[in-house]
Amino acid sequence: MMIGAFIIKEQLANLTKVVEGLTKHVQTHKMLNFRNGARKITLFGLAQIGCIPEELKKHSTLLCVDSTNKVVQLFNKNLKALVDDLNTNLPDAQFIYINIFNVLDA
Numbered sequence: 001m002m003i004g005a006f007i008i009k010e011q012l013a014n015l016t017k018v019v020e021g022l023t024k025h026v027q028t029h030k031m032l033n034f035r036n037g038a039r040k041i042t043l044f045g046l047a048q049i050g051c052i053p054e055e056l057k058k059h060s061t062l063l064c065v066d067s068t069n070k071v072v073q074l075f076n077k078n079l080k081a082l083v084d085d086l087n088t089n090l091p092d093a094q095f096i097y098i099n100i101f102n103v104l105d106a
Contacts, residue, residue, distance in 0.1 A: 015071050023078040030086060034093055042096045043083055045076035047103055076101055 026043070033041055049055060050068030059065045076099065083097040 016074065019071060019075045019078060022075060023082055026079065027082055027086075030082075030095070034086075034090055039093045040096075041093065042098060043079060045079055045097065045099045045101055046072045047100050048072065073101065 050065035055065045080097050083095045086095045
């Protein structure tokens, strides 16, 4: 059981690095938009990707894939923090975060 736990921990660490890289990419892109004159920018979080048909098929399940959605939630959390940071550091701009993760729950 220890080997399985190690593998899961390693995979989560890799996913965390991917999420951090994506967040950094978004930050770079939004800063470029700001430098080019954009002052009102809206960023949308990700929806529940673990509930799309492709993920369900890949994992042979009829239920949402929790592990995928946890990665999405981590990305959304980082994106929200990025928006807060951009609003603090660029007071002449307005960055808006829209959370669409729970749209499927409605």
